[in-house]
Amino acid sequence: MVHNMIGLKKKKRVIPGFGISMGITMTFLSLIVLIPMVSIVITSSKMDITQFLQIITDPRIVAGFRVSLISALIAALINCAFGVLIAWVLVRYDFPMKRVVDGIIELPFALPTAVAGIALTALYSNNGWIGGFFAQFGIAISYTQTGIILAMIFVGIPFVVRSIQPVLEKLDPKYEEAASILGAGRGTIFFRVIFPEIMPAMLTGFGLAFARAVGEYGSVIFIAGNTPFKTEIVPLLIMSQLEQFNYEAATAIALVMLIISFAILFFINSIQVYASKFSKG
Amino acid sequence: MNIKKNGIQILLISIAVLFLFVMLILPLAVVLTKAISDGWAVYAAALSDEYTIKALSLTMQATVVAVVVNTAFGLFAAWTITKYHFKGKQLMTTLIDIPFAISPIIAGLIFSLTFGRMGWANGIEDLLNIKIIFAVPGIIMATIFVTSPFITRELIPVLNAQGTEEEEAAALMGASGFTIFRKVTFPHIKWALLYGIILCTARALGEFGAVSVISGHLRGKTNTLPLHVEILYNEYQFTAAFAVASILVIMAVLVLILRNIVEYMGKKEGIKDVS
Amino acid sequence: MYLELNNINKNFGSYQASKEVSFGVEKGKLIGLLGPSGSGKTTILRMIAGLESPDSGDIILDGVKINDVAPSERGIGFVFQSYALFRYMTVYDNIAFGLQIQKKKKSFIKDRVTELISLIGLEGLEKRYPHQLSGGQRQRIAFARALAPNPQLLLLDEPFAAVDAKVRLELRSWLRKMIDRLGITSIFVTHDQDEAIEVADEIIVTNNGKIEQIGSPIEIYRNPDTPFVAQFIGQSSVLKNHVELIGFENTEKDLNAVIRPEYLSVYKIGEQKQYQLALEDGIVESVFYRGSYLEMQIRVKGMLLTANRSLTEAEIKVGEAVKVLIYRIYLFDDQSTYLALNQAIDDKDMFYI
Numbered sequence: 001m002v003h004n005m006i007g008l009k010k011k012k013r014v015i016p017g018f019g020i021s022m023g024i025t026m027t028f029l030s031l032i033v034l035i036p037m038v039s040i041v042i043t044s045s046k047m048d049i050t051q052f053l054q055i056i057t058d059p060r061i062v063a064g065f066r067v068s069l070i071s072a073l074i075a076a077l078i079n080c081a082f083g084v085l086i087a088w089v090l091v092r093y094d095f096p097m098k099r100v101v102d103g104i105i106e107l108p109f110a111l112p113t114a115v116a117g118i119a120l121t122a123l124y125s126n127n128g129w130i131g132g133f134f135a136q137f138g139i140a141i142s143y144t145q146t147g148i149i150l151a152m153i154f155v156g157i158p159f160v161v162r163s164i165q166p167v168l169e170k171l172d173p174k175y176e177e178a179a180s181i182l183g184a185g186r187g188t189i190f191f192r193v194i195f196p197e198i199m200p201a202m203l204t205g206f207g208l209a210f211a212r213a214v215g216e217y218g219s220v221i222f223i224a225g226n227t228p229f230k231t232e233i234v235p236l237l238i239m240s241q242l243e244q245f246n247y248e249a250a251t252a253i254a255l256v257m258l259i260i261s262f263a264i265l266f267f268i269n270s271i272q273v274y275a276s277k278f279s280k281g
Numbered sequence: 282m283n284i285k286k287n288g289i290q291i292l293l294i295s296i297a298v299l300f301l302f303v304m305l306i307l308p309l310a311v312v313l314t315k316a317i318s319d320g321w322a323v324y325a326a327a328l329s330d331e332y333t334i335k336a337l338s339l340t341m342q343a344t345v346v347a348v349v350v351n352t353a354f355g356l357f358a359a360w361t362i363t364k365y366h367f368k369g370k371q372l373m374t375t376l377i378d379i380p381f382a383i384s385p386i387i388a389g390l391i392f393s394l395t396f397g398r399m400g401w402a403n404g405i406e407d408l409l410n411i412k413i414i415f416a417v418p419g420i421i422m423a424t425i426f427v428t429s430p431f432i433t434r435e436l437i438p439v440l441n442a443q444g445t446e447e448e449e450a451a452a453l454m455g456a457s458g459f460t461i462f463r464k465v466t467f468p469h470i471k472w473a474l475l476y477g478i479i480l481c482t483a484r485a486l487g488e489f490g491a492v493s494v495i496s497g498h499l500r501g502k503t504n505t506l507p508l509h510v511e512i513l514y515n516e517y518q519f520t521a522a523f524a525v526a527s528i529l530v531i532m533a534v535l536v537l538i539l540r541n542i543v544e545y546m547g548k549k550e551g552i553k554d555v556s
Numbered sequence: 557m558y559l560e561l562n563n564i565n566k567n568f569g570s571y572q573a574s575k576e577v578s579f580g581v582e583k584g585k586l587i588g589l590l591g592p593s594g595s596g597k598t599t600i601l602r603m604i605a606g607l608e609s610p611d612s613g614d615i616i617l618d619g620v621k622i623n624d625v626a627p628s629e630r631g632i633g634f635v636f637q638s639y640a641l642f643r644y645m646t647v648y649d650n651i652a653f654g655l656q657i658q659k660k661k662k663s664f665i666k667d668r669v670t671e672l673i674s675l676i677g678l679e680g681l682e683k684r685y686p687h688q689l690s691g692g693q694r695q696r697i698a699f700a701r702a703l704a705p706n707p708q709l710l711l712l713d714e715p716f717a718a719v720d721a722k723v724r725l726e727l728r729s730w731l732r733k734m735i736d737r738l739g740i741t742s743i744f745v746t747h748d749q750d751e752a753i754e755v756a757d758e759i760i761v762t763n764n765g766k767i768e769q770i771g772s773p774i775e776i777y778r779n780p781d782t783p784f785v786a787q788f789i790g791q792s793s794v795l796k797n798h799v800e801l802i803g804f805e806n807t808e809k810d811l812n813a814v815i816r817p818e819y820l821s822v823y824k825i826g827e828q829k830q831y832q833l834a835l836e837d838g839i840v841e842s843v844f845y846r847g848s849y850l851e852m853q854i855r856v857k858g859m860l861l862t863a864n865r866s867l868t869e870a871e872i873k874v875g876e877a878v879k880v881l882i883y884r885i886y887l888f889d890d891q892s893t894y895l896a897l898n899q900a901i902d903d904k905d906m907f908y909i
Contacts, residue, residue, distance in 0.1 A: 013365055014449045017458025021361040025373075028354040032429050033376055039394035082300050089297040093290055101298060103541045107305045109480070110533040110540070112487025113385075114507035115526045118514050119308035122315060122523075129307065154304055174640035177607055180627045181634045182654035182705065186289075192653075196644035215384025217490035218507070222514070235386040235490065242393060242494055251394065254387045261382055278643045278687050 040258070043251045055252040063229040064237045065256070071145055071233075072213035075152030079209045080202055083160025087198075090161075091168040105162065108155050113218025120151050121223040143225030148233065151220045156209030163205035164198050171197055200275030207268040211261055312530050315523040327524035335502075336509035337528070339417065343424040343492075343505060344485040350425050351481055352474075355432025359470075360462065362433075363440035364448055374437075381430040388427050389494025392419060397495075415497030420505060423491040428484045435477030436470055443469050472547030479543060483536040487529065558583035558741055559604070559709060564613035566599055566765075573599040574610070575765040581743065581758075586735050588756030589745045592788065596765040597745045601711050604743070605634050618708060628657075633702030633740075635712040639694045641686040647673070647697055648682040654705035672700040675734070692723040699731070703738070710735070712744035716751065728755055749789055753777070761785050779895070783812065783888040790816045793862055798885055800857050803834055803898030811887040811894070815861060820882045822854060822863040824870055828879055834900035835879040843874050856880055 044052075055061065089095075090102055108116065124131040124141035131141050141147050171194070179189045217235040225231045234257055241250035317324050327333065358377055362370060380388060396413040413419040443466075451461045489507040496503040504512065506529060513522035557580030566574040573596045581587050589597040602608045604615060606627030615622050622630055641650050651672055655665045673679055676696040686694055695715060702710060715731070716724045732755050735742050746752050752759050753773040761768040761776060761784075768788075769781040780786035787794075798804050798813035807813075821828075828835060838854040838861070845851075850865045852872065861880065865872060872878060883901070887894045 015364050015445065015452045015458070015461065017461075018361075018365050018367075020458070021357055021365070022367070024357045025354070025361045028350075028357065029373070029376060032350075032354065032426055033379055036391040036395050036426065037379065039391050043394050082297070085293060086297045086301065089294050093294055095294050095298075101301060103537060104301065104305055106537060106540065107309075107533065110483045110487075110536040111309075112489060112507045112510075112529045112533070114489040114510050115312060115487070115529045115533070116308060118510065118522060118526060119312045122519075123308055123311045129311065130303070154308070157301075157304060172638075172640070174636050174638060175642060177627075178634065178636060178640040178701075179642070179653070181605055181607075181630075181632060182701070183628045183657040184653075185628065188657065192645075193642055196642075199644075211382065215387070217384065217386050217493070218487075235384055238386050238390060239494065242390060247394060247397070250390055254390050257384060257387060261384075265382055278685065 040251060040254065043247060044255055047248050047252065051248065052252050052255075055249050056256055060228055060232070061237060061253060064232045064234050067145060067148065067230070067232060068214050068234040069260075071148045072152055072210050075149050075156055075213050076206050076210040078149075078153055079156040079160045080206050083157070083205055083209075084164060084198065084202060086161050087164035087168055091165060105158050108157055108219075113155070113216065114222075116154060116219040117151070117222035120154060120219065121147070124150060124223065142223050143227075143231065145231055147223040147225070148220055148231060151223050152213035152216060155212055155216050155219050159208040159212065160202060160205030163201040163208070167198050167201040200271050203271045204268050207264050207271075211264045214260065215257065309530055309534075312523050312526050315520065316527040317524075319520045323520055324524050324527075327521040328528065330521070332504065333506075333509060333525055336504045336506045336525075339420065339504065340486060340506040342417070343421045343488075344482055346421050347424040347428050347485045348478060348481050351429050351432050352478060354429060355436055355477060356474075358433045359436035359440055360466070363437060364445055364466075377433050378430050380426050380428075381434070385427055385488065385490025386494060389423060389491040392423050392426070392491070392495050414495050416503060419495045420492050420503060423495055424485050424488050427488055427491050428481045431481040431484060432474065432477035435473045435480070439470055439473040440466070472543055472550065476540065476543045476547065479536060479540050483533065483540075486532055486536075557581060558618060559743075560614070560616040561600070561604070562614045562616070564600070564603065564610045564615070566596075566603060566608065566610050572765050574603070577613070577765070577767055579760055579767060579770055581741060583741050584739050585741060585757045586732070586755065587743045588752035588759045589743060589762060590749060590752040590756075590759050591747065591762035591768075593747055595762040597747075597762045598713055599765075600762070601713055601743065601745050604709070605632050605711055606630050631705075631708050633705070633707035633710045635695075635698045635702050635710070635715050637714040637717050639686075639698040639718070641694055641698055641701070643686055646683050646685060647678070647689075650686070650697060651701045651704050653701060658705055668704060672704055676700050690723075691719045692727055695719060695727060696730075699734070703740070708741070710740050710742040712742065714745050714747070716746075716748075724751075731755060761788065763788070780886065780893050783814075783890070783893060786814050786886045786888055786893045790818070791862060792816050792886075793860065795859050795861075795885065797857065797859065798887070798896075801882060801885075802836055803882065803900035804885065804896055806899065807887060807896050811889050813896075814886045814888065815882070817851070817862050817864045819884045820861060820863050820880055822852065822865055822872065823879045823881065824872060825877060825879055827870070828881060831881060831901055834898055835881055838878050838880045840872060840874055840876045840878055843872065854878060854880055 086105070090098065121142050122128050124147055126132060126135040126140060126142070128142070134141055141150065175193050175197070176189050179193045184192070215235060217239075220233055221236060224233055224236070226236055234253060238250045238253050238257075241247075241253065316327075358373075362374060393414060396419065411418055413422065447465050448461050451465050456464075487507060488505070489511070492505055492508060493511070496505070496508055506525065510522050510526050510529070513519075513525060559581040561580075562578050564574050564577040566572075575596075577596070577600060589600060591597045599608060603610050604617075606622070606625065610623065617630070617632075642653065645653070648669055651669045652665050655668060660668075669682075673682060676699060678693060678696060681689065681693070686697070689697070695718075699712075699715075712731075716727055719727060728751060731744075744755070756773060758770065759773055759776050760770050763784045769776055769785045771779075776785060777789055780789060786792065792814045793816075795801075795813040795815055798811075799807060799809050822838070822840075823835075836856045838856040841853045841855055841860065843850055843852045846864075849867060850872075852863055852865060854861050854863055861882075863880065881901075882898055884895060884897050887896055
């Protein structure tokens with residue numbers, strides 16, 4: 001903060017009020033974000049490496065990561081496929097109630113996660129509307145990994161759709177016209193011309209959906225069943241450690257999760273840098 | 282070729298609509314159906330239950346405080362980032378985004394670590410003679426934390442697209458910072474700000490993971506509405522749980538409608554991208 | 557005629573883009589569709605390609621009516637104004653695209669693409685992506701891509717509009733040479749007269765959705781059929797009182813009159829010994845340097861005329877009193893144009909453009 005104040009003296013800014021704005025912003029930022037975040041650093045540094053490794057290589061924890069990551073991956077992939085489809089349908093076609101369909105996409109953002117959690121559990125339980133149907137064939141959904149995946153799909157729906165929609169909307173029709181005149185049919189045009197153009201947006205949406213799914217608590221916790229080694233997700237593991245006041249263990253697991261989140265963020269950023277090369281110049 | 286095109290169109294539209302119906306609409310329907318499955322009397326009783334009302338009030342409190350605080354924060358932060366050049370801008374933007382990127386459980390963990398029994402800032406509790414963890418202030422702080430990026434994220438793209446020329450012109454004519462903001466900048470960001478406030482409110486109302494960690498689940502004292510739903514559900518009071526959940530469903534639908542209206546109004550006024 | 561358009565009409569809502577458009581193109585010719593923005597020329601091109609459908613009328617290519625044939629099956633090559641190169645494919649893949657659709661063998665494709673790449677002079681750039689290339693290079697690749705599947709007709713939509721001025725001139729002559737070499741029937745759209753005149757065998761002038769005139773560049777230039785063509789082609793200025801000009805007193809007063817710089821000469825006093833009776837007095841109001849010649853505006857009898865003067869001749873300055881010799885003017889009414897020669901000059905004197 002002091003460093004920035006020195007900068008203020010060296011360079012004159014046209015728009016007034018830098019000092020106050022920066023000051024208030026930094027105060028807020030520190031109180032709301034920085035100071036709390038510091039706790040992770042402090043607690044982590046109190047741990048030594050062996051302790052850390054012991055915690056995160058515990059079989060139950062590893063199983064939890066496996067369940068969370070694989071489920072989130074499958075959910076994000078499914079969201080990619082449907083996200084492309086939904087974005088395509090919303091941008092390219094007209095049909096009755098299209099505005100309504102477009103409007104409900106953000107439901108997973110607007111609906112409290114706990115409500116989504118109990119609703120999905122009820123819907124897919126053995127006597128639920130959908131769960132009951134599958135129960136006839138001996139297929140259980142709630143309290144299995146399938147249920148986890150479904151909940152993760154729910155929370156990720158808006159990400160891929162809303163990432164791809166603007167790209168499709170702005171896509172110059174000339175590329176498709178050129179391909180058409182060169183003899184390409186609709187399928188070829190989609191896969192060879194349109195898909196590469198929306199791929200970066202799709203990957204961004206995938207990354208966001210994946211990150212959200214891994215960290216999601218409320219929507220997943222009810223339908224998961226929380227059987228150790230089978231349907232425990234990482235946020236739950238952190239929660240249980242906290243309930244037993246094992247702060248170090250909780251922090252260790254959280255650290256791994258944070259590393260994964262930042263890796264995903266970095267991945268998303270790289271895609272966007274890579275893609276912007278092609279569309280500029 | 283026209284006929285074939287229509288066939289594929291219809292198929293794709295149907296799949297998309299079916300998917301959305303099953304994934305989004307059915308869950309809502311389940312809540313509402315189960316809420317009134319034991320009749321309206323039970324429904325009304327669940328809603329007017331003392332703990333429900335206390336939970337509703339706490340949720341409202343936290344939401345209002347979070348929205349007010351984050352609106353102020355959002356305005357200052359977005360203004361600072363978009364109207365000035367300084368080192369570390371990218372870092373600041375990343376920091377602001379952090380609460381958005383991390384799991385709510387981790388958010389709760391962070392506050393526990395800071396103010397909990399073993400936390401390094403635990404002394405503050407005694408100092409200010411208030412409890413933070415397992416008490417209302419903690420809940421409010423956690424809510425502020427998880428909703429903090431929303432308004433900034435909406436304002437920054439709009440302000441960036443607008444550029445700094447208008448403000449610079451006003452500054453050169455001698456206008457003070459606050460006047461510049463009020464007369465030059467604000468008209469541009471009206472709709473984005475409103476949009477951000479709506480998103481922030483929705484998130485605050487629904488916050489569950491973070492407050493779950495630090496609330497202590499004390500009925501009537503530290504329960505927000507979503508936590509209350511969880512408790513009822515875990516006690517197998519399903520109908521009551523869904524009844525309370527239905528309040529949140531109605532709020533969510535209202536949020537969606539408001540969001541769409543604001544987005545529409547924003548687009549009408551020529552603002553390119555409110556979302 | 558290799559390509560025929562008969563009575564084509566096209567409306568976009570209430571806007572009529574094409575009105576009774578009819579023309580024919582001979583095989584192997586390079587035709588320029590010339591007209592101002594919004595005159596309907598791009599619409600005509602897009603209808604030939606199949607990207608738009610005419611509301612009425614026929615399009616016939618090599619004896620076959622192609623109105624209902626899909627663009628992907630017409631065997632036409634199209635070069636877009638903004639190139640529309642596939643951004644996520646290499647140069648090689650872009651050019652190979654049409655051949656891959658035709659399911660040609662890999663070896664055949666390789667030979668053909670390599671041949672085209674050397675034809676357009678971009679050897680070594682096969683693995684580059686469009687964003688790594690200059691505008692001129694991209695335009696040539698767009699050209700190669702359109703040619704690769706051996707189309708029977710090549711269409712170009714303002715191919716040089718998005719390119720720098722200097723590169724434009726180079727590309728223009730390059731295009732002419734290429735098309736000559738390949739002998740492919742081609743139509744290109746432009747709003748730039750110089751381009752049309754330099755490149756095309758024949759020019760079709762469009763205005764407001766209608767065809768104004770079809771002819772060789774020289775015909776269009778020398779003998780405009782309609783008032784629009786008379787004013788659009790060349791640097792024309794309108795004369796208000798043409799009957800006051802020496803040698804034109806007997807022309808009809810009520811017609812509109814238009815003159816071009818080529819149809820008059822400006823002289824310093826005493827420079828021009830002949831035709832003394834035909835010379836007008838004028839005052840130079842402004843002089844502009846145009847790179848290879850001087851352009852000046854001269855006030856004659858209250859009318860402002862534009863004349864060009866070579867840089868090798870003696871300098872004429874602003875404000876100078878000069879003599880002006882007017883050879884011809886165009887007169888026109890609603891239907892057609894008439895050429896009027898200066899009666900005060902002997903018939904035997906020829907005038908060359």
